[in-house]
Amino acid sequence: MLNIAYTQAHLLYFNQFADLAGIWGIAFWVISLNVLITFAIDTKAKKYYLFSATWVLIALIYSVWILHINPSSAIGSGNTKTKVSLIQTNIDSYAENDSLIVQKTLNQIISLSDSAVRTHKPDLVVLPEASFPFSLFKDKSFLDFARRNIVNWNTNVAIGYVNYEDSTSFKNLALVFTPQLAYFWDSLKIKEADVKIYQKEFGLPFIEFMPYCENCNSLKGRRLIKGSEPYTFLYAKARSEKFKVALSICWEQTYPNKIASLVRDGAEYITMMNNDSWFGKTPGAKYLLSFTKLRAIENRRAIARCSNGGISCFIDPFGKIYGEIPWFTANISSQDVLAVNKKSFYTKHPSFFVILISSIMFGLILYFWIKK
Incomplete structure (x- = not known):
């Protein structure tokens, strides 16, 4: 870090x-x-x-x-664009002891998404990390509510949510919910087990897990159950043009190999779903943004960065920021995102430089030891 x-x-x-x-x-x-x-x-x-x-x-x-x-030497040629809308809520998804938190969250998400779809017609709407602080699939009435909105929008939605397995453990999850999935859910008798869902692999030390003690509770009294699959989601835009997007969740942006694995899995761009509200207006959120920028350059992938409270923005494959939303405002940003197929040298060989420099270092140590 x-x-x-x-x-x-x-x-x-x-x-x-x-x-x-x-x-x-x-x-x-x-x-x-x-x-x-x-x-x-x-x-x-x-x-x-x-x-x-x-x-x-x-x-x-x-x-x-x-x-x-x-520039084409880095990103290739013939790349296409997809329109993405970021939904920045102004509510901490992990806020506690607020009986109205769920209703506030839903109201902001629905109203902002309605506005984004009506005014910008995006191919994908992205919500922040754990934007729903409860399971998406356990409550049928809520699932039906979400499905109806997605069908009405006729837009793909990247949703982050939390599954509390028991009082001390939870899963941090995300998926791309397509209009087709929402429309045919009942007729095809689809169940949660049939849906491709991404599970957060790397959490925040001491807050989501205790380092070196996987079965210990964190300082928050709960522990993250880690995933392991670098899922890539496929979705189609209005003209049936298809895109591959990888979802990554918050602290995972501090792991270079993790993001590289998503791109190796076929991701043409990445959505970064964050919960930065607990940082407040401190350098913490800006520091995390520097991680995101370097992940974009390393892998030559655009990143759509969506965070509750901010910093929400788009980053192109060269690390340039655009479409940024001001801090702690409930707002939307809709921009074209470049979908790139070419993989960088680093993406294909993320450990090459480390191995090379380590080999040279040990070679020099051995040489000078022999030469005394």
Whole structure:
């Protein structure tokens, strides 16, 4: 989480080589630059000033090439676009001791989604993490209510919800609920077990689980039951054009290999469903956004980032933010999202740079040990 690479998340003209080496490469670049500058100041030798300038130019030239000269070398050509609407509620999904929380949540989601569908006609509506603080399928009246709205909207909806297994354990879940699934639910006698559902794999330490003690309750008195499948969801837009989207939930954005696995599974873009309200207006939410930006660059995938309370926005495959919604406002943002098929080198080989640098390091240690 505290990787040095995240300090460079907003420097798009120096971090584009993350699609080759990931955050490990950026961290190596930053540390090496500091070492070279230190040598230059300490020794006053011109060669170290030259090395430092060359090290900066390497990153700059690659970034300019990707951003302005030949973007298709990173994302390929012939990519299509899909329209996505983010629904930012202004309610903490995990707020406790509020008997009206469910009704408030439903009212905001329905009214904002109605507005998004009516004014922007999106192909996919995205809700925040655990936007429904209860099971989507356990209560038939609520399931029917959700189905009716999805059928009326005739729009695919990415829904996050929580299943409380018992008083101390829960599952954090998400799925893409299509109009076809909603319409044929009764006639085809579909059950929850028949539906493809994504289960959050990595939770927030101490809040959702206790590190090194999988069966222990967190400080909140509950523990996350982790999933393991990198699901990709297929949905169609009005003209029957199909898209593959992966859903990822909040703290999973801190795991580079996790997001890379979603893209390797076929995701053309990613929706990041967050619950950032508990951060308040602190640097915490902004810090998490830096994770999201680097995940987009590493994998050359657009990310539709939806968070209750914010920060909700869209990030293109080069790390540029657009369509941002102001903090702590109940609002919507509808934008075109690029669906990319080409996989970056990092996506295909996320551990390559780590193995390479580790091998060189141990080789040097062995060499100098032999040479004494």
